Amino acid sequence: MHDARTLIELGDEAVRRLARRGYTLDLAGLEALSARRNASISRGDELRAESKRVAQEVGRAAKESGGQSPEVEKLKGRARELKDEIREAEEAVDSAEAELRRVLLTVPNLPDDETPDGDSDEDAVEVRRWGAPPEFTFETKDHVDLGEAMGILDFGRAAKLAGARFSVARGPGAVLERALASLFLALHTGRHGYTEFSVPFLVTPETMTGTGQLPKFEEDLFRTGTDDRSLYLIPTAEVPLTNLHAGEMLDAGSLPLAYTAWTPCFRSEAGSYGRDTRGILRLHQFSKVEMVRFCAAEESGTELELMVSHAEACLQALGLAYRVIRLAAGDMGFAAQMTYDVEVWLPSQGTFREISSCSDCGTFQSRRAGIRAKDPQGGRQAVATLNGSGLPIGRAMAAVLEQFQDADGSVSIPEVLHPYTGFRRIRADGTTE
Template sequence: MHDARALIDMGEDTVQKLARRGYKLDLSALESLQSRRNHSIHTADELRAESKQVAKQVGETARSGGDADELKERARRLKEEIRDLETAQEDLDRELRDFLLQIPNIPLDAAPEGDSEDFAVELRKVGTPPAFDFAAKDHVDLGEAMGILDFARATKLSGPRFSVARGIGAALERALATLFLDIHTRRHDYTEYSVPYLVTAQTMTGTGQLPKFEEDLFKTGVAERDLYLVPTAEVPLTNLFAEEIIAPKDLPLALTAHTPCFRSEAGSYGRDTRGILRQHQFSKVEMVRICAAEESQTEMALMVGHAEACLKELGLAYRVVELAAGDMGFSAQLTHDVEVWLPSQGTYREISSVSDCGTFQARRAGIRTRGADGKTTPVATLNGSGLPIGRTLAALLEQNQQADGSVALPEALVPYLGFRRIAADGAPQE
């Protein structure tokens, strides 16, 4: 969430920067709200001072034996006026907060112009996409032919956009999650967490999912209170430190977790409906970093490298792009996507989106640190996939498929699985 005074002080510069991401800021409406709120606070303070003075006069008059009835009536009216102003101030506070919560983060100047993936700037490619001398299959045909993925039974259980992994398929999912967690905790010094999958509205608000994107969430009533299924572990991991002051010596913090993720995918009908690329429930290892505000870009470079390390370990071809200002997530000020090669589509597809959120989420969630001057300031928060299990599995199957319908597995997974190849009939092979 933004500081209203800071937005107003930036003036038209704020309007132009937010316009880069397709948001039209009504600056005059914001100024009016802030002005009315400030006037309400100032007036209430004046009346409290007057009330205190009148109360003093009542006491003095009573002690001198005079008639204090008129003063007492004035004191009563002042209390009513103050109470009414406090109610109005609460309403204005709520209205201003609601207004600010709808404003996305301001993109950094480094973010390219544009409003879609077509405007992303390629930063680098790593690895060579495989060239096949046979008709390559997609992960759906491969998985179903081997008997390790079952979409029909998943649809029977839950409807479209769900999947069932069976046998080696389930083992592969477990192996990938464990490999990624091992990479992040053992090599990159992340602390692993096991977090709740149901969180409050306040928690969702802290990272920017609410109030603007409620239609994208799954909401459930549990024990007479509304809770939301997490769309990503970013939500509980970041909010672990909500309303806390983190000592500078403890920064940066690096957190990771493997969780299911639940998304309604509202508005995405017709996109990636085949297979496991876009589902209502999927599994993901998430990375979150919390640091001093001035260190966010350095931390972002680290995080992108950590996501890349997982793909390099698996020998998968990928590229890194910088997203355009109008194509970034609501809370991001800069985003780098890591995209893996999918032979069935003949293109790179996003597998990790690493975002520098600056102080945006920290302001909403109340996460601060204390400076040398003793004053508290918001920290910076960053998040990124490291990596999603389903999309990684899809890329793994497609990039490593063989002419006989089998799939060769990277050496990095052998210690977790005990075999190096999946036969065309789904049997493990040395």
């Protein structure tokens, strides 16, 4: 969340930067709302000062008159009036602050000027590629046809259980999912220095607000009920991992902090119908290994590059061809000021598709969640947060099945996974070797 004063001081610059991501900032309205809040605060301060002065005058007048006099009664009357006026002024402050917060919660993060112009994936800028997309001498299948033919994916029974946009993995398929998650966690904790967490999959509205899912993206979330005590199913482990430090003062000397978790993720995918609806690329429930980092605000750019390299390391370990792109300003997530997408090659589509999105959120989330840091001298420092997929299990599995398929309908398993799977190949009939 932004500081209203910062947006007002930036003025036309804030308007320009937010316009790059398709958001129209009502600067005049923000200034008026901020002025109303400030005036209410000043009015309250003035009334409290007058109340203190009147109380002193009551004491002086009572002492001089022996306790009762018309002047004392008049001053006491004024004291009662001031009490009511102060309450009204405080209510006005609360109202103005609530309205200002409501407005600020809907304003997205300011995009970094290094982000390309545009609002779609076509406007993204390619940064680099790794590995050559495999070439096949036979007609390739997509992961759906491969998985169902081998009996390791079952979309029909998933639909019977939960409806469309769910999947069931069976036998070697379930093992492969677990193996991928184990590999990613081992890389992040053993090589990249992340601390692994097991976190709740249900969180409060305040937790969702801290990372920016609420109030703007209510329709994209699954909720347990309709009252104030309802909880939300997490759309990503970014939400609980980032909010672990909500309302806390961190030790600046402990930064950066690096956290990871493997969780299910739940998304209604409102408005996404018709896009990637086949197979396991876009489901209502999927699992993902997430990375979250906390650092000093001035270090966030360097930390973002590091996080992207950690997502890439997972794909490199698997031997999967991919590319890295920098997203356009209008195509980034609500809380991001800079985002890199890592896209893996899917032979069935003949193109690269997103498998990881790594974002630098600057101080946007930490302001919403009340996360700060204190240095040894007692000074307070701003904290930046970053998050990235490292990696989603379903999309990684789809890429493995498609990039390592053979002509007979079998799939070779990357060597790095053998210790986790216990097999090196899934045959066309679903047996392993």
